[in-house]
Every structure is written in structure tokens, then in C-alpha cells.
Amino acid sequence: MPAxxxxxxxxxxxxxxxxxxxxxxxxPDPLKAAEIAIAAGADGITAHLREDRRxxxxxxxxxxxxxxxxxxxxxxxATPEMVSIACRxxxxxxxxxxxxxxxxTTEGGLDAAxxxxxxxxxxxxxxxxxxxxxxxxxxxxxxxxxxxAIGAPVIEIHTGAWCxxxxxxxxxxxxxxFERIARGAALAKGAGLEVHAGHGLDFVTGExxxxxxxxxxxxxxxxxIGEAVFDGLGVVVRKMRxxxxxxxxxxxxxx
Ligand code: PXP
Numbered sequence: 232m233p234a235x236x237x238x239x240x241x242x243x244x245x246x247x248x249x250x251x252x253x254x255x256x257x258x259p260d261p262l263k264a265a266e267i268a269i270a271a272g273a274d275g276i277t278a279h280l281r282e283d284r285r286x287x288x289x290x291x292x293x294x295x296x297x298x299x300x301x302x303x304x305x306x307x308x309a310t311p312e313m314v315s316i317a318c319r320x321x322x323x324x325x326x327x328x329x330x331x332x333x334x335x336t337t338e339g340g341l342d343a344a345x346x347x348x349x350x351x352x353x354x355x356x357x358x359x360x361x362x363x364x365x366x367x368x369x370x371x372x373x374x375x376x377x378x379x380a381i382g383a384p385v386i387e388i389h390t391g392a393w394c395x396x397x398x399x400x401x402x403x404x405x406x407x408x409f410e411r412i413a414r415g416a417a418l419a420k421g422a423g424l425e426v427h428a429g430h431g432l433d434f435v436t437g438e439x440x441x442x443x444x445x446x447x448x449x450x451x452x453x454x455x456i457g458e459a460v461f462d463g464l465g466v467v468v469r470k471m472r473x474x475x476x477x478x479x480x481x482x483x484x485x486x
Contacts, residue, residue, distance in 0.1 A: 243452025370415025
């Protein structure tokens with residue numbers, strides 16, 4: 232039997248920056264989170280530099296690019312500002328996403344079919360800078376064909392609608408969405424595109440989607456950072472308990 236190629240995991244560290252920015256300052260640092268994720272088996276780190284800098288900021292991208300030992304994937308809108316930042320910092324990869332300021336997260340895929348010229352120009356500039364470019368789209372044939380025509384080497388399939396259906400326990404909608412993703416992944420691979428997927432994935436949907444061998448990379452953020460709170464909170468509360476108890480034993484000592 233031929234060896235099965237492993238599926239890559241890109242860990243999105245945006246929400247470490249969300250927590251940091253709630254207080255200002257430098258803690259928790261998305262770079263430290265990236266290093267922990269890499270030590271735990273992540274194949275790459277993903278970060279979204281949004282136009283409004285609500286979580287990741289420019290300095291995070293510069294430090295991630297300088298310091299991490301695995302590829303950096305920069306999620307970005309196809310604006311002149313972001314294209315210029317990407318071409319200067321040269322992350323390994325860039326994933327072009329739609330961006331609306333009012334949205335809480337990236338709610339849908341790009342309209343690659345409707346924005347061909349803007350996207351073609353952005354993909355061309357990024358590729359000329361040596362960056363491996365993906366377009367974040369729904370698994371719709373028209374979008375996949377447009378992505379191939381634009382000349383992007385990669386698509387990332389938006390898995391949000393499928394994950395929402397699974398989380399809501401809506402089996403029939405989940406099956407329809409999964410089938411759409413499976414057909415889209417096969418179509419894209421057939422068109423010579425590398426296929427990634429992401430948005431809303433958790434342990435259940437991450438395991439299910441890994442069955443599709445056309446998909447070579449998953450990018451996952453919100454669930455991992457949220458789950459890390461549960462897996463890590465007991466450890467850090469124990470450390471704080473110990474620190475306070477040590478302090479108590481030194482009553483009267485000079486600080
Ligand atoms: N892929 C892309 C292109 C995204 O925009 C996002 C969200 O930033 C993700 C993957 C990760 O989604 P989630 O945080 O829901 O795992």
C-alpha cells in the first residue's frame with residue numbers, strides 16, 4: 232500500500248493576541264504560543280493581520296517571521312497596504328481572505344469569480360515576492376474555477392457552514408455541506424490546485440475532514456486557543472497557588 236501523506240496543521244494564534252489586547256501590554260504573547268504549538272507538532276503558524284489590527288499587529292507578524300522555525304502563513308485582505316506589508320516581510324505563504332470590519336470573524340469566502348482582476352493583481356504581486364498564495368473560498372465550482380483562472384496555486388476551503396451544521400447537530404445539513412467540500416476538494420485538485428481547509432474546525436470535524444486526501448493542510452485557531460484554556464487552567468492555577476504559598480512562608484521578609 233502506498234504511504235499516506237500526513238495532513239499539515241497550521242495553528243492560528245490570532246486569539247492569543249485578542250486576549251493580550253484586552254489589557255494592552257505584551258502578555259500573552261502570540262510568539263510564545265506559536266513556539267509551544269510548533270513544539271507540540273504544528274507544521275506551521277497562521278496569523279491574520281486585519282485592517283483594524285483588532286488582534287495581531289504588525290510587530291507580531293515581523294517577530295513571528297523572524298523567530299519561528301516553521302512556515303508562517305499570513306492571512307490578509309487583498310488591499311494595497313496588506314500586499315505591500317506581505318511583500319516586505321515575505322512570509323512563506325499568504326491566504327487572501329475577504330474582510331468586513333463589522334464581522335466578528337471571516338464569515339464567508341472570497342468572491343473570486345466577481346473580483347478576478349483585483350485578486351489576479353494581488354496574487355501576481357505576492358507570487359513575484361516568492362510567497363505561496365491561497366484564496367479562501369467556498370467549495371463552489373464557480374469559485375474554484377475562478378481561483379484556477381486567476382493563477383493562485385492554492386485554495387483554502389471555508390469549512391464554517393459545515394462546522395456550524397455539525398455543532399448544531401443538524402445531520403442532514405452537515406452531510407450536504409461535507410459532500411460539497413468533498414466535491415470541491417476533488418474538483419480543485421483536478422484543476423491542479425493545492426487544497427487547504429479551515430474555519431470552525433474542532434476535534435470532531437478535524438478528524439472527519441482529514442479523511443479527504445485531496446486536502447493537505449488545515450488551519451485551526453479559535454477552538455485550539457479556547458480548548459487550551461481548559462487544558463491549561465488547572466496547571467497555572469496550581470502554579471499560582473504554589474507561588475502564593477511560598478510568599479506566605481516569608482511573612483516579614485524584605486521583597
Ligand atoms: N482559515 C482562514 C482563512 C481563516 O480566516 C480563519 C479564521 O481566522 C481560519 C482558517 C481559522 O478559523 P478558526 O479560528 O475558526 O479555527
